[in-house]
Amino acid sequence: xxxxxxxxxxxxxxxxxxxxxxxxxxxxxxxxxxxxxxxxxxxxxxxxxxxxxxxxxxxxxxxxxxxxxxxxxxxxxxxxxxxxxxxxxxxxxxxxxxxxxxxxxxxxxxxxxxxxxxxxxxxxxxxxxxxxxxxxxxxxxxxxxxxxxxxxxxxxxxxxxxxxxxxxxxxxxxxxxxxxxxxxxxxxxxxxxxxxxxxxxxxxxxxxxxxxxxxxxxxxxxxxxxxxxxxxxxxxxxxxxxxxxxxxxxxxxxxxxxxxxxxxxxxxxxxxxxxxxxxxxxxxxxxxxxxxxxxxxxxxxxxxxxxxxxxxxxxxxxxxxxxxxxxxxxxxxxxxxxxxxxxxxxxxxxxxxxxxxxxxxxxxxxxxxxxxxxxxxxxxxxxxxxxxxxxxxxxxxxxxxxxxxxxxxxxxxxxxxxxxxxxxxxxxxxxxxxxxxxxxxxxxxxxxxxxxxxxxxxxxxxxxxxxxxxxxxxxxxxxxxx
Amino acid sequence: xxxxxxxxxxxxxxxxxxxxxxxxxxxxxxxxxxxxxxxxxxxxxxxxxxxxxxxxxxxxxxxxxxxxxxxxxxxxxxxxxxxxxxxxxxxxxxxxxxxxxxxxxxxxxx
Numbered sequence: 001x002x003x004x005x006x007x008x009x010x011x012x013x014x015x016x017x018x019x020x021x022x023x024x025x026x027x028x029x030x031x032x033x034x035x036x037x038x039x040x041x042x043x044x045x046x047x048x049x050x051x052x053x054x055x056x057x058x059x060x061x062x063x064x065x066x067x068x069x070x071x072x073x074x075x076x077x078x079x080x081x082x083x084x085x086x087x088x089x090x091x092x093x094x095x096x097x098x099x100x101x102x103x104x105x106x107x108x109x110x111x112x113x114x115x116x117x118x119x120x121x122x123x124x125x126x127x128x129x130x131x132x133x134x135x136x137x138x139x140x141x142x143x144x145x146x147x148x149x150x151x152x153x154x155x156x157x158x159x160x161x162x163x164x165x166x167x168x169x170x171x172x173x174x175x176x177x178x179x180x181x182x183x184x185x186x187x188x189x190x191x192x193x194x195x196x197x198x199x200x201x202x203x204x205x206x207x208x209x210x211x212x213x214x215x216x217x218x219x220x221x222x223x224x225x226x227x228x229x230x231x232x233x234x235x236x237x238x239x240x241x242x243x244x245x246x247x248x249x250x251x252x253x254x255x256x257x258x259x260x261x262x263x264x265x266x267x268x269x270x271x272x273x274x275x276x277x278x279x280x281x282x283x284x285x286x287x288x289x290x291x292x293x294x295x296x297x298x299x300x301x302x303x304x305x306x307x308x309x310x311x312x313x314x315x316x317x318x319x320x321x322x323x324x325x326x327x328x329x330x331x332x333x334x335x336x337x338x339x340x341x342x343x344x345x346x347x348x349x350x351x352x353x354x355x356x357x358x359x360x361x362x363x364x365x366x367x368x369x370x371x372x373x374x375x376x377x378x379x380x381x382x383x384x385x386x387x388x389x390x391x392x393x394x395x396x397x398x399x400x401x402x403x404x405x406x407x408x409x410x411x412x413x414x415x416x417x418x419x420x421x422x423x424x425x426x427x428x429x430x431x432x433x434x435x436x437x438x439x440x441x442x443x444x445x446x447x448x449x450x451x452x453x454x455x456x457x458x459x460x461x462x463x464x465x466x467x468x469x470x471x472x473x474x475x476x477x478x479x480x481x482x
Numbered sequence: 483x484x485x486x487x488x489x490x491x492x493x494x495x496x497x498x499x500x501x502x503x504x505x506x507x508x509x510x511x512x513x514x515x516x517x518x519x520x521x522x523x524x525x526x527x528x529x530x531x532x533x534x535x536x537x538x539x540x541x542x543x544x545x546x547x548x549x550x551x552x553x554x555x556x557x558x559x560x561x562x563x564x565x566x567x568x569x570x571x572x573x574x575x576x577x578x579x580x581x582x583x584x585x586x587x588x589x590x591x592x
């Protein structure tokens with residue numbers, strides 16, 4: 001299972017990662033500056049020692065020449081020769097150090113000092129060594145000028161080295177200061193990160209507590225809803241069981257079959273219903289309908305409408321008149337919209353009269369013909385007080401079958417035309433099969449291919465041939481389904 | 483009277499089901515200045531009983547208030563629903579928008 005980190009935690013971790021990266025980068029930078037400063041300082045120190053040695057070497061040269069010139073003792077020439085021996089290498093070392101340290105004037109100053117020393121050797125030292133008393137004062141004056149120039153060059157180089165040494169010291173001081181800033185920054189950042197993390201943890205704890213409280217409230221409400229649902233379901237089950245214990249009328253000439261199925265367990269108490277009530281003179285009152293919606297409210301509306309229809313039939317069983325009376329009562333009671341079809345079957349005359357209120361068209365199958373829809377087209381009940389309902393009369397033949405149903409039978413795919421086409425196929429198949437329960441056969445053909453997405457009710461009336469009718473026992477008792 | 487000025491057009495499409503009840507009810511709210519309503523259901527393919535209830539109540543209340551209403555229904559599936567639900571017999575149904583507008587224009591001049 002993939003767990004996602006919370007945004008505050010990600011921000012805190014990101015901040016800490018950035019902080020560590022900055023500290024590492026800062027440390028590397030400080031270390032680099034200090035290393036560079038230390039190396040520069042070593043170079044400068046070595047160069048300044050070389051500059052001092054060069055001045056001393058030149059002084060040895062001068063001391064040796066002056067001593068020898070005064071007393072002509074070769075022993076006094078030792079400093080001269082020692083100075084001459086080491087001075088070139090010292091000047092090379094100085095030149096190299098100047099280039100390494102990037103001192104722009106060092107090369108020129110060393111070259112000038114070298115040239116000046118060579119001039120002093122050539123123009124002052126050599127004449128004084130070779131000839132006694134020759135222009136001694138003039139040579140010494142010229143030599144002093146050259147020696148001063150040599151020492152000025154070396155002094156200038158030493159001054160440059162000294163400046164460089166101070167610059168290096170200043171860089172090192174800045175690096176140390178930078179290191180201090182990083183250290184202080186790190187401490188501050190850690191404190192800030194710790195504070196942020198603490199705040200985030202506090203908020204998280206508060207949110208968890210709120211979620212826990214919310215979850216507990218939801219569980220409590222769910223339990224209440226479940227209890228309410230269970231209570232409603234018990235009532236619904238009771239009503240539904242009463243509805244399921246249906247006994248259809250039995251009379252000569254017609255055979256009835258019916259099926260009802262709710263869409264789901266939750267919608268077990270739906271708004272669909274059917275009734276078949278036997279009337280005198282081999283007539284049967286049929287009613288089928290659908291209350292918009294589900295639940296107890298729909299069940300109550302359904303049962304009141306059924307009572308109204310049957311009561312109305314006792315006054316006048318003409319289907320259109322029945323629907324108009326019921327519609328007036330429903331409008332007055334402010335009931336939900338109800339689609340219904342009321343019909344009257346005359347088994348002796350093979351006649352079916354009906355009126356429809358916003359209800360899907362009944363199907364009539366007659367032997368030798370294709371199944372067809374009968375005419376419908378009036379408004380549902382409970383919509384308009386002015387609605388009028390025409391009574392249609394259909395003369396049928398022995399062997400014919402009427403099929404009444406609710407919209408779930410044709411609206412399973414939300415394409416009513418294909419639903420009606422499938423229904424016609426199913427009716428013809430059930431008629432050909434001539435089974436004991438054509439309503440169930442029709443249901444099986446349709447819902448073998450489709451899920452039951454809404455309540456469905458199917459009621460069939462089979463006009464039997466005289467021979468078949470003779471085999472059916474007479475049922476003289478008026479019975480009502482449900 | 484011209485479309486967009488005094489004819490209010492309400493357009494709904496797709497499958498009208500209980501889950502869209504609030505949307506349908508909101509769409510079908512009339513204002514006092516409406517003189518006629520064109521209910522364009524050209525793209526509707528299906529309506530369940532709850533949606534049909536909303537449509538029917540809207541048409542009935544408009545009729546009661548003497549507000550002309552013309553419905554445009556084009557898909558054959560929904561036309562069949564409209565037919566057996568009784569709308570076709572009780573209200574003006576047209577197969578295209580121009581015919582519906584022409585009817586509403588005539589209604590205004592009468």
